Amino acid sequence: MSTRPIGDYAMLSDCRSAALVTSDGSIDWLCLPRFDSPAVFGRLLDDDAGSWAIHPTGPAEVTRRYIEDTLVVETTFQTRDGTLVLQDALALGRGERGHELGRSSPGLLLRRLTCTQGRVPVDIVYAPRPEFGLVRPLMHPVPGGLIARGGTDVLTLSSPVEFRVNGSIAHAAHTLRAGQSLSLALQAGPAWGPEPPRRTSRAIAHRIHDTVRGWRSWSRTHADYQGPWQRQVNHSGRVLRAMTYAPTGAIVAAVTTSLPESIGGERNWDYRYTWIRDASFTLHALNTATCEEEETAFFTFLSRASATQVDAEPDLQIMYGIGGERDLSERSLPHLRGWRGSAPVRVGNDAWRQHQLDVYGELLDAAHRTYRDIGPFDPLTRSLLVGAAETAAHRWQEPDQSLWEIRGPSMHFTHSKLMCWVALDRAINLASTLGATSRTADWIRIRNEIHAAILTYGWNEQLGAFTQTFGGTHLDAAALMMPLVGFLPPDEPRIRSTVQAVATHLTDARGLVHRYRSADGLPGEEGTFLLCTFWLAHALALTGLDTEARRTFETVASHANDVGLLSEEADTATGEAIGNFPQALSHIGLINAARAIRDALR
Incomplete structure (x- = not known):
């Protein structure tokens, strides 16, 4: 059963669906394409119901925050040998500003790691479990990522690093050095439709930046309250x-x-x-x-x-x-x-x-x-x-x-x-x-x-x-x-x-x-x-x-x-x-x- 404290989670949102991420980089809750849809990751309610974890291989001191005026989470891992920064976001619609809805890619989960100092070995464990954990999808590597099929959805994981697939769990290990970044993205589509496109690292970094700008655009027009707190x-x-x-x-x-x-x-x-x-x-x-x-x-x-x-x-x-x-x-x-x-x-x-x-x-x-x-x-x-x-x-x-x-x-x-x-x-x-x-x-x-x-x-x-x-x-x-x-x-x-x-x-x-x-x-x-x-x-x-x-x-x-x-x-x-x-x-x-x-x- 899941024992993680509820207060350990931060929320990601694209104003259509939501994800919850732990302080050490695990997505334990994600419902697509709406808030009330079945969960793709449900570890919040059961350890076997799916998650997507990214974290340094060894021990680390962890701090995190929302990037100012946004709901983009930035988690910093300080290890013995280096510093790793992880940014997590659910992408707002492309070009979305204020209340103008942009061209939407609903349920696009973005994750970007950057080594800012030294070197940091990283572990990535990806275990989607659609329909609240009922489905253990079939996964196979493709150029630029992974495809997972099962139930009503097809899931595309975009990644520049190769994953080893063992049943319905995929694992990757990679070492980042100062100045290097690694960008990943996950998107779902209907199983009977075309696979969601795989995205380049540059495109993922751009969508994170665009999402930050989108939240800040909204926040600038909604920060007129003056007073305590x-x-x-x-x-x-x-x-x-x-x-x-x-x-x-x-x-x-x-x-x-x-x-x-x-x-x-x-x-x-x-x-x-x-x-x-x-x-x-x-x-x-x-x-x-x-x-x-x-x-x-x-x-x-x-x-x-x-x-x-x-x-x-x-x-x-x-x-x-x-x-x-x-x-x-x-x-x-x-x-x-x-x-x-x-x-x-x-x-x-x-x-x-x-x-x-x-x-x-x-x-x-x-x-x-x-x-x-x-x-x-x-x-x-x-x-x-x-x-x-x-x-x-x-x-x-x-x-x-x-x-x-x-x-x-x-x-x-x-x-x-x-x-x-x-x-x-x-x-x-x-x-x-x-x-x-x-x-x-x-x-x-x-x-x-x-x-x-x-x-x-x-x-x-x-x-x-x-x-x-x-x-x-x-x-x-x-x-x-x-x-x-x-x-x-x-x-x-x-x-x-x-x-x-x-x-x-x-x-x-x-x-x-x-x-x-x-x-x-x-x-x-x-x-x-x-x-x-x-x-x-x-x-x-x-x-x-x-x-x-x-x-x-x-x-x-x-x-x-x-x-x-x-x-x-x-x-x-x-x-x-x-x-x-x-x-x-x-x-x-x-x-x-x-x-x-x-x-x-x-």
């Missing part, structure tokens, strides 16, 4: 861009599947999809990180993917595939042992079938955040948004599964009622834009009913906090959303008391926040949730506790790895990264909390 905010904006599926504007929640919320447990989900739940958080973060084009594209994707008659079955889905797909049926891959034995490994996510009332509020809030930027809504979008408001008005009293997708019985979750209030509040503000002024009086009446119900049934006087469910006794970090969405003023005593209750009772010794501590129908306990800790920092800033807000922010931001990537959770025992990685919501939380603290200080 500017570097982290700008980097997180770049990470969100990297997790955007450029053809549609969809943003994946993470680029991985089945990295567990508890080590050895079964809380293992596929996050390579787009959640409506994340929409308003995401759009606020994109606005802060000055990603206006991504903001517009993301809302356009949401409105088109979710277009349906939402006042009739089926309900508005909580999530969609990155191409707008609706059927995301879940299945297990029993041949994979999972990260540190955390099984089952899943692809697909059956949460798409869940009934969650909060999505109506998140969709309307997303529309409210973007309508000034994207211009008048088209008739179909207006119809969708009015339907979402009507559904929230009609169904707010129903139980559901909550934003945390609890796989137990439906309950009356306070946060779900809150987001129905948000749906109507935003719809009222948008009524003239939506051509729905005739509905305003009813929407105001029902909005006030929801408000009164939350104050009556969601508040627990003994706890001094709003609770997870109506009439309940458990806390939920989702209550921190109340001041963030404007349900009550931040200085209202019940808001201050709720924020303090979360800080006191849901925060562990490391200063990180649990989502909740109540039973959720699954065995085992999850770690602390980085997004919820950023929410706490955000709420503390809104309530005027600037010092506490900064301290909380610094605590959670320190859990980024050496290249600034944040996981979903942190293990309560060790503090190490767990959960799917990198996690978009964690970077979104960082951006939004940094802005809130900056504004509070001003």
